[in-house]
Amino acid sequence: MTVNGLRQAAFALALLGMSGTAIAEPMPETDPVLSAESVRPRNDSVPKPVQMLRTLQLMQDQIAVGSTEAHIGQRGLLTILNTRFIGLGPDVWTDRRNVRAAIAFVLSGGSPQILRKLLEMGNPALALEDRAIVEGTLAYVEGREEEAKSKLMALDLAALPPMLAAQLALVQSALFVRTDAKRSSELLDYVRLQAPGTLLEEGALRRQVFVASQTGDMDKFLALTSNYLRRYRHSVYAGNFRQRLASALTRIDFGNDQVLFEGIVEVLKDLEREVRRDLxxxxxxxxxxxxxxxxxxxxxxxxxxxxxxxxxxxxxxxxxxxxxxxxxxxxxxxxxxxxxxxxxxxxxxxxxxxxxxxxxxxxxxxxxxxxxxxxxxxxxxxxxxxxxxxxxxxxxxxxxxxxxxxxxxxxxxxxxxxxxxxxxxxxx
Missing domain, CATH: 1.10.3450 (Hyaluronidase domain-like)
Incomplete structure (x- = not known):
């Protein structure tokens, strides 16, 4: 991790009053390496999993609106928070709020090792439904799609905290997209309603443009494209959106729909001239x-x-x-x-x-x-x-x-x- 990344991560922690948890002393400009030992929290001031998760989410929301500093700092923050999550004792995980925070953290880029540790602890206080989510999430991030489907597809999202429900809806959408594009799109609608203004919404919009073009729902395709360009055109991941948009445009036969083409031209006016030209x-x-x-x-x-x-x-x-x-x-x-x-x-x-x-x-x-x-x-x-x-x-x-x-x-x-x-x- 770079020195700049460390600074951004430390700043994010300080924003939530976590700077007293023994972040390392300022490192020499010539030493960009952050050791695990340097970020080990003091026993008397260990942040809760929910606090750590929220810190990461706040930084990621800045990425959605175009903060390159937050993008740089994210990697460093994940390094710090992975170490802290792994170091938490068994008593922390008797609180299901902490278990769910760990699930959300891993879905936000945290290490899968955290969930593996939870399962290996054999914690009797781990609720049956939470265990299924932990197992399904671990399977998903490790690429075991069939197991993830068996554990996650039947979840009652309404029974979960809003942000976790949004994250798991994003996972379900990805698992549905090849077999039921309509259901996948409905889940992405749910994500956007549950988590407006977040990186989750930004990511859902990027994916949904692609799904709408596949299902031939051109009205929705135009509306989603316009929505993204108005609200997230400066996102760090806007380049990924433009890639998806270019790919979607090639599947549309504008020769049979002049009105649709005119709609596309109108929507793309929200982009800079050079970006439109290249697209x-x-x-x-x-x-x-x-x-x-x-x-x-x-x-x-x-x-x-x-x-x-x-x-x-x-x-x-x-x-x-x-x-x-x-x-x-x-x-x-x-x-x-x-x-x-x-x-x-x-x-x-x-x-x-x-x-x-x-x-x-x-x-x-x-x-x-x-x-x-x-x-x-x-x-x-x-x-x-x-x-x-x-x-x-x-x-x-x-x-x-x-x-x-x-x-x-x-x-x-x-x-x-x-x-x-x-x-x-x-x-x-």
Whole structure:
């Protein structure tokens, strides 16, 4: 842990009157290491689990509104609090409030070893329902999904303290998401109602945007996106949200819903100009790969409008638009001219591959009978062809060599997750 992280953690503890619990003496600037011994609390002033949990939650709520200092300090605070939780004696755990605080702490990023210790103690005072939650939580954070489901899915959330109920609802949502997206979304609604203004709500919103796009609930998708951008656009994890949003946009066929596209454009106005431009570019690139060529063109057009003065972005927008247009017989000549005029020196390697692939596909299209896609195929071409991941320009009756070539082109492209730096949220 860095010295700055230690300072932020110590400050968080002091805010709740816990500075008297023997935080280490100030460490030398040259020594960034915090030893477990240096944070061991005095026996006469041991903070309660509920106090320690609340300290962490307050810091995490600051992360939700964009505090990089809190983000830095979180790691240090977790190191301190893990040591203190582990050091608590058996008598502390006879109070179920402390047991539930330990559960919430582990779901907030604390060490699973704390729950393992509770189970190994064989505490007879541990209520049966609390034991099930401890076991289920431990299984969840350790990746034993089936066991977690068996212990946690039937919980009565209404019988639990609000914040713990919200955390466990977030867990249940994650366990439901692949089998029952509707129920998963309902649980995320519950989280947002139980824990407004917290990192839990911020994390629930990020997840729910993704779920809404999967279930095709576009009204909710737009509402959630607008909500997040208005309230949490500066979150430390906003980059993760933008990644989810870009991924969601690529699954929508805007060619069949102009009104929806206009709604997206309106909602995204809450973002900075550069962020909007990059989001449109990422979504346009991936829409090409998904075969949504009309969507790709529309997204690229929006990116181009925001690319004034940025040659690289303008070039990318031009590339994506032209790559999407080569499958339209009436536009192929203009699209090829645009592709050939692109300055390759400003392209990323993956975009250079896309440019080469688009030109290759265009050449194949021009060699087809009549120099264009067969008239009988024309109605289905615009949104089922994938140029440059590109195109399913041929049906099963066309030459196997063409299909093999197109397959190789698709496989050569970098997926969109290589264009975005992954940001992993710490909210469980």
């Amino acid at each position: 449109y570019l990422l979504a346009a690139r991936s829409s090409i790969e998904q075969g949504h060529t009309t969507s790709a063109r529309m997204l690229a057009d929006e990116a181009r409008k925001l690319s004034d003065g940025d040659t690289t972005s303008a070039t990318r927008a031009k590339l994506y638009r032209a790559a999407a247009m080569i499958v339209a017989p009436e536009a192929i000549d203009a699209a090829v001219a645009d592709l050939e005029s692109i300055d390759r020196s400003v392209l990323l390697e993956s975009d250079a591959i896309l440019l080469h692939s688009a030109l290759s596909i265009a050449a194949q299209i021009r060699q087809m009978p009549s120099g264009q896609i067969a008239k009988s195929q024309k109605p289905s071409v615009p949104d089922t062809v994938i140029p440059a991941a590109p195109a399913r320009i041929a049906d099963a009756r066309q030459a196997p060599e063409q299909l093999e070539t197109l397959s190789k082109v698709r496989n050569s492209l970098s997926r969109i997750d290589k264009l975005i730096k992954q940001q992993t949220p710490t909210v469980q």
